[in-house]
Amino acid sequence: MTLKEISVRNLLRRRGKAAFVLAGLIIGVSTVVAIYSFVEAMTDDINHKLEKYGANILIVPRTENLTLSYGGLSLGGVSFEMEEIREADLTQVNSIKNYKNVAALGPLVLGVLQVEEHRVLMAGVDFEAAGILKPWWRIQGSAPDGDGVIIGAEAARILNLSVGNRFRAQDRFLEVSGVLQPTGSQDDHLLFARLDTAQALFKKEGKVSMAEVAALCKDCPIDEMVKQISEVLPGAKVMAIQQVVKGRMETLAQFKKFSFGISGVILLIGSLVVLVTMMGSVRERTDEIGIFRAIGFRKRHIMNIVFLEAGIVSGLAGIIGYFLGWGATQTALRFFSESHGGALALDVELAAAAFLIALLVGLLSSAYPAFMAARLDPNDALRAL
Amino acid sequence: MSFVVAENLVKRYGSGDATVAAIDDVSFQLHAGEFVGIMGESGAGKSTLLAMLGAMNRPTSGRLWVDGIDVYALGQEQRADFRREFLGFVFQSFHLVPYLTVIENVMLPLAIVKAGRKQKRAMAEEALAQVGLVDKAHRLPNQISGGESERVAVARSIVNEPPILLADEPTGNLDTKTSREIMELLQRLNAAGMTVIMVTHSPDCAGYAQRLLRVSDGKLVEEEILVKSSASSPQLAVV
Secondary structure, eight states: HHHHHHHHHHHHHHHHHHHHHHHHHHHHHHHHHHHHHHHHHHHHHHHHHTTOOOOOOOEEEEEOOOOEETTEOOOOGGGGGSEEEEGGGGGGGGGGGTTGGEEEEEEEEEEEETTTTTTEEEEOOOOHHHHOTTTTTOEEOOOOOOTEEEEEEEEEHHOOOOTTOOEEETTTEEEEEEEEOSSSSSGGEEEEHHHHHHHHHHHOTTTSSEEEEEEEOSOOHHHHHHHHHHHHHEEEEEEEEEHHHHHHOOOOOOHHHHHHHHHHHHHHHHHHHHHHHHHHHHHTHHHHHHHHHTTOOOHHHHHHHHHHHHHHHHHHHHHHHHHHHHHHHHHHHHHHHHHTOOOOOOHHHHHHHHHHHHHHHHHHHHHHHHHHHHOOHHHHHHOOO | OOOEEEEEEEEESGGGGGGGGEEEEEEEEEOOOEEEEEEEESSSSHHHHHHHHHHHHHOOOEEEEEEEEEEGOHHHHHHHHHHHHHHHEEEEEEOOOSOOOOOHHHGGGGGGGGHHHHHHHHHHHHHHHHOGGGGGGTSSSSSSSSSHHHHHHHHHHHHOOOOOEESTTTTSSSSHHHHHHHHHHHHHHHHHEEEEEEEEOOHHHHHOOOOEEETTEEEEEEEEEEOSSSHHHHHHOOO
């Protein structure tokens, strides 16, 4: 006979109470696991979706001039005084520590074209990267080849061009392969050609005006990536588009805060269930505790018995709670997540955390009942004496 | 030298005008191996006195010495150790742990003793053999009779071989035949060298004691040395 055996026998005898404590903790732990897993999965999901909002880092030539434009109103052509970036230098971005977080790198060369009586800004872009950087683009027609261009909706209206039209620019004939549907951005006023086509038109072979980067920043701070790119491109100025980054992070932070708040409340309720049930159990066992004390059990022996009972039930609740929470998340993701589709891997760290949280909640909630049990005076407990 | 020395024990409850003296200046001495009965009417203070002797009820004043140890000079936890080492308790209402089998109940005091499982089991079986219940070792308390429950309680109180056995109305819930069996069992334990201190209000049970302390209104009013006319039919006689 050991203290552990006494605890196990008591749990088996008071199955109803043990089951109640178990259920309370399982509900708490499984809810926390489900919420945490769901939040993590949805964070991934949201991150993937947020990445689709385009570039969050800009690489521009270094300049000592200040920008003289605001809200689309430009008051000076300072940008023409800039040095351009060498296209070959951009490959250095692939050597940074967090290069795996670079979803797309889009070089951009800018220049002004004279189309009949209109001056139009043309951007040479990498259309493959543009698919990631500008996912909101809807093109009527197709992506351009050698002499093809995509024309912004407003530019198409002003220049009176549509798909299949040819026009003369500089010394070449270009063909409209697609018209960009209105985006509500500056893109509506631009012509877009392939990077090499634009470089040839503006005689800027091997040079780019700027580059846009879409960074997947769930696992890395964007400021860190900016620093890493700056180090490999010392001649360029690298900036995070703070509004986009902060917006993303704030959305996720709010989502997490809310979820963890709910988890905390549920754990608190679970711990109260344990506390109340264990207190009831201690009161029920006054005589028994009196006997233990009368035959020489110390206070710590009594506390050990209560803690062992709480520990056994809590540990079990941690294990069952993890798997229940995991199952609930699997089910929920089928309905709420596009990318996961219900395939959620077992997370050993989360399982260990669930086990430890359950133990912690169970033991902490049992501390007061254990203390009360140990404090019982054997003489008062055994009214027979 | 006396084994148990009670010195001016006083136990008062309440305060001011409402103060009640449950034990009022009680002094006596017991020798090792004695069988002592404490008699008195209900509310006389005999159970309070037994609890004080059992290191479970601190006196308002006075001292208790057992084997040279000033019991109430010990801390609460040390008194728990003292109880484990020196005392065995037999309660009127048995107080068996209902979810443990007979042998597990007997092994209860050994749960906090450093000994191997086999050794503990052997000790419990030996105690059960002394009370004649080896064959019912694996029954639960609700599967045995009242007399058997009391014998289990006795086995539990002697399993770690304490020098003193404290019994509070050990036959209070038993019929005459079973009461006699229990008393004979206590007598055998006493004969084997154990000091037995028993509270009872039954003259028949008191007849098994060698010495009788009469308590009334918390005071020790009479002390009697008893002789028995025969082993099988004990009778009270004042020497």
